[in-house]
Amino acid sequence: MLFIIDTYSVLYRLFFALPELTSKNTPINAIYGLVKLMIKLTKEYKPKYLVFCVDKGKSDRDKVIKEYKAHRKPTSDKFKQQIPIFYEMANSAGFKVFGIENTEADDSIATLTNIFKQQTQIYVLSGDKDLLQLLDNKKVFVLLMKKGITDVDFYDDKKFKTEFGFDSNLYPYYKALVGDNSDNIKGVKGIGPKKAKEIIQKYTNINEYLSSTLTPEDYKIFRNNLEVVILK
Numbered sequence: 001m002l003f004i005i006d007t008y009s010v011l012y013r014l015f016f017a018l019p020e021l022t023s024k025n026t027p028i029n030a031i032y033g034l035v036k037l038m039i040k041l042t043k044e045y046k047p048k049y050l051v052f053c054v055d056k057g058k059s060d061r062d063k064v065i066k067e068y069k070a071h072r073k074p075t076s077d078k079f080k081q082q083i084p085i086f087y088e089m090a091n092s093a094g095f096k097v098f099g100i101e102n103t104e105a106d107d108s109i110a111t112l113t114n115i116f117k118q119q120t121q122i123y124v125l126s127g128d129k130d131l132l133q134l135l136d137n138k139k140v141f142v143l144l145m146k147k148g149i150t151d152v153d154f155y156d157d158k159k160f161k162t163e164f165g166f167d168s169n170l171y172p173y174y175k176a177l178v179g180d181n182s183d184n185i186k187g188v189k190g191i192g193p194k195k196a197k198e199i200i201q202k203y204t205n206i207n208e209y210l211s212s213t214l215t216p217e218d219y220k221i222f223r224n225n226l227e228v229v230i231l232k
């Protein structure tokens with residue numbers, strides 16, 4: 001089994017979930033939370049391999065949607081100070097830290113998943129629902145962080161289909177229609193979660209249906225969104 005962690009997504013959630021904690025005047029609350037979470041999950045899932053995926057540089061998604069993530073505030077200094085501690089901890093423990101140049105961690109996770117899912121089961125830990133598109137029956141599973149520091153939602157294809165009503169490989173179409181406030185992606189006007197699900201459930205050729213019913217402007221928004229939300 002291969003266990004992949006969406007590192008900064010997980011650390012960021014832990015940073016805000018936990019009260020301030022310092023060691024020698026250095027913030028360590030996110031690191032403390034990560035250690036507790038990893039102890040729990042490794043005991044529960046007993047992975048043979050464990051990889052921390054990280055962002056390395058900037059992707060080109062803002063060339064497609066210029067507002068992509070533009071609303072995000074600068075990262076807190078108290079969070080930044082914990083990143084070197086993470087690397088030191090991972091190296092000391094012998095864990096692999098992986099990232100591809102000019103690539104977001106999500107895409108690096110998708111790359112690893114596509115390479116190794118024929119060889120072993122893969123479990124992905126993240127706070128980002130975009131990774132649900134990687135689900136693959138009995139091969140790839142996603143653990144989504146909930147409130148708190150050790151609670152996660154386990155997703156397989158069955159749970160995903162029960163919740164959304166369509167297969168997980170179509171999740172990018174859903175996100176392209178409804179948008180994503182966390183990434184500053186505007187959805188298609190007049191289409192919310194309920195209508196998006198109905199469209200995806202009803203039409204086998206979603207692109208053809210949308211191109212014939214949306215205005216050219218809205219269809220362009222959909223196509224640009226789709227290009228951005230699909231993990232590469």
